[in-house]
Amino acid sequence: MNEYINKSAAYKVRKYGNNSVVTIPTMIKEKLGIKEGDSLTFVVTESGSITIEKVLPKVDIDKAMKKNLNQYHDPINYLVDL
Secondary structure: OOOOOOOOOOOOOEEEOOEEEOOOOHHHHHHHOOOOOOOEEEEEOOOOOEEEEEOOOOOOHHHHHHHHHHHOHHHHHHHHHO
């Protein structure tokens, strides 16, 4: 994603409690596919540029397997018994 979106726009840093915040423009949120509650990571390159990336949720493979095994318990047992 090497596109520049409105690179001349400036966004003011504000204080929120003990943190500093910057509003993420809607166009950027849409491009990243982020919504309230999502996690982001900030990657600083050797050249000093910063990339914002959406953190993909981790999948609990055991939970997913149990759900699928429970859902398909009878068909799986039928196939095993063939």
